[in-house]
Amino acid sequence: MAMVWLLLLLGVSGALGYFSSDEVLSLPGLSTRLNFRQWSGYLQAAPGIHLHYWFVTSQRDPVQDPLILWLNGGPGCSSLDGFLAENGPLHVKDDGSTLYINEYSWNKVANVLYLESPAGVGFSYADDQVYATNDDEVADNNYLALQDFFRKFPSFMKNDFYVIGESYGGIYTPTLSLRIANGAAPINLKGFAVGNGLSSNYFNDQSLVYFGYYHGLFGDTLWANLNTYCCNGGTCNFFNNTDYFCQESIKEAFFIIYDSGLNVYSLYMDCAGGIPTSYKRFLTDMKNLFQFYQFQAVKSTEKAINMAPPCINDTAQWTWLNRADVRRALHIPEWVQAWELCSAVVSESYHRTYSTMYDFYLKLLGKGLRVLVYNGDTDMACNFLGDHWFVQSLNQQKTVNYQPWIHNNQIAGFYEKYGDLTFLTVKGAGHMVPQWAPARALKMVTSFLSNSPY
Numbered sequence: 365m366a367m368v369w370l371l372l373l374l375g376v377s378g379a380l381g382y383f384s385s386d387e388v389l390s391l392p393g394l395s396t397r398l399n400f401r402q403w404s405g406y407l408q409a410a411p412g413i414h415l416h417y418w419f420v421t422s423q424r425d426p427v428q429d430p431l432i433l434w435l436n437g438g439p440g441c442s443s444l445d446g447f448l449a450e451n452g453p454l455h456v457k458d459d460g461s462t463l464y465i466n467e468y469s470w471n472k473v474a475n476v477l478y479l480e481s482p483a484g485v486g487f488s489y490a491d492d493q494v495y496a497t498n499d500d501e502v503a504d505n506n507y508l509a510l511q512d513f514f515r516k517f518p519s520f521m522k523n524d525f526y527v528i529g530e531s532y533g534g535i536y537t538p539t540l541s542l543r544i545a546n547g548a549a550p551i552n553l554k555g556f557a558v559g560n561g562l563s564s565n566y567f568n569d570q571s572l573v574y575f576g577y578y579h580g581l582f583g584d585t586l587w588a589n590l591n592t593y594c595c596n597g598g599t600c601n602f603f604n605n606t607d608y609f610c611q612e613s614i615k616e617a618f619f620i621i622y623d624s625g626l627n628v629y630s631l632y633m634d635c636a637g638g639i640p641t642s643y644k645r646f647l648t649d650m651k652n653l654f655q656f657y658q659f660q661a662v663k664s665t666e667k668a669i670n671m672a673p674p675c676i677n678d679t680a681q682w683t684w685l686n687r688a689d690v691r692r693a694l695h696i697p698e699w700v701q702a703w704e705l706c707s708a709v710v711s712e713s714y715h716r717t718y719s720t721m722y723d724f725y726l727k728l729l730g731k732g733l734r735v736l737v738y739n740g741d742t743d744m745a746c747n748f749l750g751d752h753w754f755v756q757s758l759n760q761q762k763t764v765n766y767q768p769w770i771h772n773n774q775i776a777g778f779y780e781k782y783g784d785l786t787f788l789t790v791k792g793a794g795h796m797v798p799q800w801a802p803a804r805a806l807k808m809v810t811s812f813l814s815n816s817p818y
């Protein structure tokens with residue numbers, strides 16, 4: 365039996381045409397035999413920049429199925445959260461030591477490359493340990509790392525290729541896609557998707573105030589103040605209003621949304637750990653949002669041991685990834701930093717170059733790429749309304765009117781199409797759609813990749 369399995373492995377290896385020392389042959393906490401192959405190691409970006417990747421082949425047909433590059437956001441958060449809690453094939457049980465199969469893994473229909481980017485995130489590092497970076501540098505390094513990936517796995521160059529990013533991946537994804545589309549590397553880029561992404565600071569911030577009020581979070585007094593002080597002749601400016609009383613009202617509104625104990629990533633889910641006892645998180649998170657208002661960051665003097673975003677519990681993934689035997693299995697050198705869901709250093713030293721992805725989308729649509737903007741509609745970090753307004757602002761010709769899409773004979777959400785551009789919501793799901801609506805997320809990505817109806 366062991367021999368048959370070995371031959372089968374060699375056969376698959378031969379068919380794919382490469383063999384790499386990065387291959388992961390066993391993982392602590394996993395007892396099941398897998399019907400896909402996986403590699404973990406480092407990709408070379410700019411000199412001195414080493415980005416950790418974890419690559420899994422499709423469970424269906426690695427040769428024919430497309431290749432997805434998956435990017436989590438932050439900036440500063442690790443794509444291994446995508447792997448171990450969202451759309452990856454192996455998830456970590458609450459005990460922090462056992463892995464189980466995610467039956468809605470995206471590698472049911474695609475080869476998936478998880479990249480920890482930029483350096484300083486997760487197990488990725490820079491030789492000089494300088495982690496200040498910006499949107500353009502990240503796109504350049506992701507593009508270089510991707511080319512290194514294809515050097516290691518040349519047979520995947522002919523697969524259809526898609527970039528899919530979440531949250532601040534709303535910036536990483538179009539910027540990298542345009543590098544690829546304009547670049548010389550023969551990569552088969554067919555499109556990109558963005559899940560609960562930051563697409564435009566203006567639309568994101570402006571819409572959030574309406575989202576909060578119409579989801580019952582503010583009450584009449586605050587809403588009346590917002591309208592009195594922030595609006596003029598029926599036009600409201602919640603984004604960069606200079607009126608003092610408007611700014612005070614907006615601070616009140618954002619305090620409720622971000623720091624009162626609501627789960628900003630999923631309005632109707634509990635906040636892990638309950639109501640915060642101190643408000644130190646406000647502005648580590650908010651610092652880069654609503655830049656105009658210059659909220660004063662209350663820097664925590666406490667040393668964060670586990671840099672998870674507020675209300676999110678990543679203890680299981682954190683525990684598993686920081687085991688010495690897991691690090692060895694994933695080929696992480698001993699001297700590389702411990703894994704954190706989000707890196708405070710990267711997040712705090714990050715320079716945001718772009719306030720909107722408008723130009724990038726127009727250029728990429730002009731190249732005939734397929735684009736999906738999807739949003740779990742209970743997320744407040746990057747709310748659906750802001751992304752819907754962003755998509756509408758691109759002013760493309762509508763080809764399918766806003767209507768429900770169906771999964772398991774239930775309304776799964778809504779979508780509309782503008783030729784190659786689709787906007788889609790996932791009803792009742794929060795920021796991490798593949799984690800909190802896994803079956804619908806798999807159906808969605810399958811439709812997107814095969815360009816079939818939702």
Ligand SMILES: *[C@@H]1O[C@H](CO)[C@@H](O)[C@H](O)[C@H]1NC(C)=O
Nearest residue numbers: 566601603604605606656719
């Ligand atoms: C507010 O933002 C808009 C849209 O980005 C911009 O045109 C305007 O100049 C900004 N106003 C101020 C006061 O910064």
Ligand SMILES: *[C@@H]1O[C@H](CO)[C@@H](O)[C@H](O)[C@H]1NC(C)=O
Nearest residue numbers: 458459460636637677679680
């Ligand atoms: C976080 O998850 C772990 C299980 O992985 C659990 O033991 C712990 O109680 C949880 N913490 C909170 C604050 O929910």
